[in-house]
Amino acid sequence: MKITKIEPMFLAIPYEHGAPKPAMGTGAARGTMDACYVRVETDAGLVGWGESFGFACCPITHHILKTFIAPMAEGRECDDIGALMLDLHRRVQNMGRNSPLIFALSGLDIALWDIAGKAKGLPVHEMLGSSGKKKRVEAYASLLRLDTPENVRKVCDIVLSRGYKHVKLHERTVEATAAARAALGDKFPLMLDTNCTWTPEQARDMAKRLEQYDLAWLEEPLFPPDDYAELARLRKATSIPVAAGENLGNLLDTVRMLDAGAVDVVMPDPIKMGGVTECWKALEVARERGVRAEPHSPWFGPGLAAGLHLVGAMPGECMIEYYFADLAEQPLGEMAVPKGGFLEIPDGPGLGVTVDEKVVAKYRVA
Numbered sequence: 001m002k003i004t005k006i007e008p009m010f011l012a013i014p015y016e017h018g019a020p021k022p023a024m025g026t027g028a029a030r031g032t033m034d035a036c037y038v039r040v041e042t043d044a045g046l047v048g049w050g051e052s053f054g055f056a057c058c059p060i061t062h063h064i065l066k067t068f069i070a071p072m073a074e075g076r077e078c079d080d081i082g083a084l085m086l087d088l089h090r091r092v093q094n095m096g097r098n099s100p101l102i103f104a105l106s107g108l109d110i111a112l113w114d115i116a117g118k119a120k121g122l123p124v125h126e127m128l129g130s131s132g133k134k135k136r137v138e139a140y141a142s143l144l145r146l147d148t149p150e151n152v153r154k155v156c157d158i159v160l161s162r163g164y165k166h167v168k169l170h171e172r173t174v175e176a177t178a179a180a181r182a183a184l185g186d187k188f189p190l191m192l193d194t195n196c197t198w199t200p201e202q203a204r205d206m207a208k209r210l211e212q213y214d215l216a217w218l219e220e221p222l223f224p225p226d227d228y229a230e231l232a233r234l235r236k237a238t239s240i241p242v243a244a245g246e247n248l249g250n251l252l253d254t255v256r257m258l259d260a261g262a263v264d265v266v267m268p269d270p271i272k273m274g275g276v277t278e279c280w281k282a283l284e285v286a287r288e289r290g291v292r293a294e295p296h297s298p299w300f301g302p303g304l305a306a307g308l309h310l311v312g313a314m315p316g317e318c319m320i321e322y323y324f325a326d327l328a329e330q331p332l333g334e335m336a337v338p339k340g341g342f343l344e345i346p347d348g349p350g351l352g353v354t355v356d357e358k359v360v361a362k363y364r365v366a
């Protein structure tokens, strides 16, 4: 089977989350949930869908797929995904091993797994060796940044009413964390993600002040995210478990992070670090070393489906992150909306999802 066409498409879908819209890294408000989908056609007539990390305000992943990856991969045999992806990684090695180029390859890899599963009549989780016994996975409510304690309280109340069993904040203050703890109650599992904000000294100080809130983990407390030695020091200095990994660019990054003893919870992302192929290897390395893994996959399209298959194939218990945001329309339909805090693991061939091309066309911006 040969790849005949690779088409990237950027989507920007409006959403509501019960509070004012948070600011992006650029300073502009995040008014839409953005995604770069990758549609791949083959000469066998099979179509696969993947997803690459990116934002519509920075469409570099889309550009790389269109102008660089598609011309290189169209016409290539794709029955052996590992061999094709290895060749592509080798060809682009001098363009950054943790970069939009790897995000682009990630989307292609996921689409090829979708196609391979459709060709074999098997769901991706089964191709990865799952027993098929895991039917659903807990989706934890990952709250967008709310900033004020009032907004934190308000959104926590909505989250509780929808039946979620875990909540993660994207906040940076003791006050916001305290507000969530008060709204959720003492026993409710709560995590905090700062998105790489503190210096090592600030992180040690903040961790001490946050210990009283019984956090299940403290995620990405440091900048830069790949300072594994300082993450390991922080781990020794606090009783809060330390989580990180969504900024891992490849398998060897993961090995280095684990070798440094940097984290209690590792979080590789299939749409950022090389697709199903590389993310699965990272999860296997974590399992061999006895480190808890929680794949990062808070997406709404093929990236979410890839995450669900990875979690479905993992032997142990594990959750999936879900941005607490109600999209104007869901490209994957109702399967992508948690019910009572759970998502079902798709069981159809490939990713086992149907991408609604009318929804894609409506919200496509590139």
Ligand SMILES: [Mg+2]
Pocket: 193, 195, 219, 220, 246
């Ligand atoms: Mg995170």
